[in-house]
Amino acid sequence: MKHLVRFLPPVHEIQKAPKFAELLEQYGIDHIELTKTVKDSLDGIRELILNEKWDGPKPGDGDFLVAFFDKVKSELKKRYNYTLKPVINATGTILHTNLGRARISDNAMKHVMEIAQYYSNLEYKLEEGERGSRHTHVESLIKHITGAEAAMVVNNNAAAVYLILRALAHDKEVIVSRGQLVEIGGSFRISSIMEESGATLKEVGTTNKTHLYDYERAISEETAMLMKVHTSNFKVIGFTKSVETEELVGLAKRHEHVIVYEDLGSGALYDFSRHGIGDEPVVGQVLNMGVDIVSFSGDKLLGGPQAGIIAGKKELIDLLKKNQLARVVRVDKMTLAALEGTLLDYVKGEESIKNIPTVRDLLSSKEEIKERSEVFVRELLQVSDRYSTSVQEDISQVGGGTMPDVELPTYVVVLKHKDFPTEKVAGILRTENEPGIIVRIRKEEILLDLRCVTRNEEKLVLEALSRI
Numbered sequence: 001m002k003h004l005v006r007f008l009p010p011v012h013e014i015q016k017a018p019k020f021a022e023l024l025e026q027y028g029i030d031h032i033e034l035t036k037t038v039k040d041s042l043d044g045i046r047e048l049i050l051n052e053k054w055d056g057p058k059p060g061d062g063d064f065l066v067a068f069f070d071k072v073k074s075e076l077k078k079r080y081n082y083t084l085k086p087v088i089n090a091t092g093t094i095l096h097t098n099l100g101r102a103r104i105s106d107n108a109m110k111h112v113m114e115i116a117q118y119y120s121n122l123e124y125k126l127e128e129g130e131r132g133s134r135h136t137h138v139e140s141l142i143k144h145i146t147g148a149e150a151a152m153v154v155n156n157n158a159a160a161v162y163l164i165l166r167a168l169a170h171d172k173e174v175i176v177s178r179g180q181l182v183e184i185g186g187s188f189r190i191s192s193i194m195e196e197s198g199a200t201l202k203e204v205g206t207t208n209k210t211h212l213y214d215y216e217r218a219i220s221e222e223t224a225m226l227m228k229v230h231t232s233n234f235k236v237i238g239f240t241k242s243v244e245t246e247e248l249v250g251l252a253k254r255h256e257h258v259i260v261y262e263d264l265g266s267g268a269l270y271d272f273s274r275h276g277i278g279d280e281p282v283v284g285q286v287l288n289m290g291v292d293i294v295s296f297s298g299d300k301l302l303g304g305p306q307a308g309i310i311a312g313k314k315e316l317i318d319l320l321k322k323n324q325l326a327r328v329v330r331v332d333k334m335t336l337a338a339l340e341g342t343l344l345d346y347v348k349g350e351e352s353i354k355n356i357p358t359v360r361d362l363l364s365s366k367e368e369i370k371e372r373s374e375v376f377v378r379e380l381l382q383v384s385d386r387y388s389t390s391v392q393e394d395i396s397q398v399g400g401g402t403m404p405d406v407e408l409p410t411y412v413v414v415l416k417h418k419d420f421p422t423e424k425v426a427g428i429l430r431t432e433n434e435p436g437i438i439v440r441i442r443k444e445e446i447l448l449d450l451r452c453v454t455r456n457e458e459k460l461v462l463e464a465l466s467r468i
């Protein structure tokens with residue numbers, strides 16, 4: 001077999017093949033780059049032949065070049081395709097952490113495009129023709145929506161928690177209920193972040209019960225802050241007691257050097273509980289209770305880009321803006337543009353709030369989803385006879401560690417392929433489509449929850465299923 005390497009075509013011959021020109025065109029790469037890939041592929045095959053491991057057509061045979069170019073093509077795919085790709089989320093989990101949490105609205109995306117492609121007044125005052133601050137851009141929107149005196153935006157909520165503790169409680173004590181010493185997905189622990197920040201954690205109460213007097217007894221000259229952590233990713237049920245925000249505010253009022261900070265986690269700007277969905281406090285309501293400062297994520301219930309939003313008393317926010325760390329955790333212009341685009345929809349009223357995919361998908365009713373699922377099944381049966389199908393009641397999750405106890409009633413399309421096992425079909429949907437399609441699997445069935453699937457995406461899912 002080894003002698004076959006002598007029959008490998010020379011590079012200049014491969015360059016003359018029509019397929020070579022075709023690949024140049026298809027991948028938009030230049031002659032030199034494609035030649036490199038061709039050489040590497042040839043080397044790979046030579047190696048395989050020498051190790052007696054090449055099982056393709058023999059060099060010199062008519063179909064060798066076809067197999068060769070297949071190899072080049074798969075190499076090109078590895079080198080020149082994005083690894084970060086869009087997917088279709090048919091799992092029904094709205095803030096799917098592994099799938100990028102919130103998807104951004106069209107308005108926000110348009111704004112990102114223009115801000116990223118052009119120069120902008122990111123740190124420039126157009127009226128005065130002078131240097132400005134990036135903090136100004138979304139601040140007035142956040143103030144408008146939440147009623148806060150001041151606001152700022154950092155990289156994510158974890159950074160916000162860190163900045164707040166570092167800037168406002170360094171070398172001081174922060175009192176937290178043991179019931180709120182949470183770990184949030186991806187190894188973010190309140191206790192560890194506290195240690196990093198140089199603030200001293202003073203735990204009070206027990207896992208299930210903390211009373212106001214627990215806080216009261218713990219306050220000393222060293223206390224800078226009473227911190228409340230919204231336990232957004234779990235729920236303690238049964239024999240429990242936690243201290244209401246208003247009570248903490250009342251207590252802090254009696255101690256001039258103590259402020260109240262609430263890490264709201266998801267941070268709803270919209271009152272989902274009005275629609276019977278969860279009991280997440282709206283940011284504005286929490287600030288209204290007299291909390292000094294709050295922080296929350298931009299890409300959880302808010303439905304915007306990854307960001308940490310800090311809102312509250314102006315004198316505190318000013319301290320944060322001036323802190324050295326603010327520079328370390330500052331956001332990019334694309335984030336600010338996406339956030340501004342999202343927040344603008346909140347201030348325009350009920351209808352435009354539904355432009356925000358997270359809000360829209362959360363509010364989708366099960367009847368709506370049932371109807372779409374039934375139409376979907378009818379359309380699928382027209383293009384493929386390989387599936388047994390039904391539409392069944394089920395539950396969608398909010399996800400992202402948000403509203404863990406909330407079950408969103410939904411309907412799912414239940415599919416079973418007549419020829420292939422379910423795992424295989426799910427694998428094909430994920431890997432052999434662009435965008436890849438992520439489904440739920442239950443026992444031997446595929447479940448498609450159309451809650452987070454747009455009409456356009458539905459068509460792609462139909463096509464993908466019909467090809468299997």
Ligand SMILES: *Cc1c(COP(=O)(O)O)cnc(C)c1O
Pocket residue numbers: 156157158159161184188229230231232233263264265266296297298299307308401
């Ligand atoms: C999610 C969450 C965080 C972390 O927010 P990121 O934006 O993911 O950094 C912090 N605190 C609470 C309570 C959370 O729920």
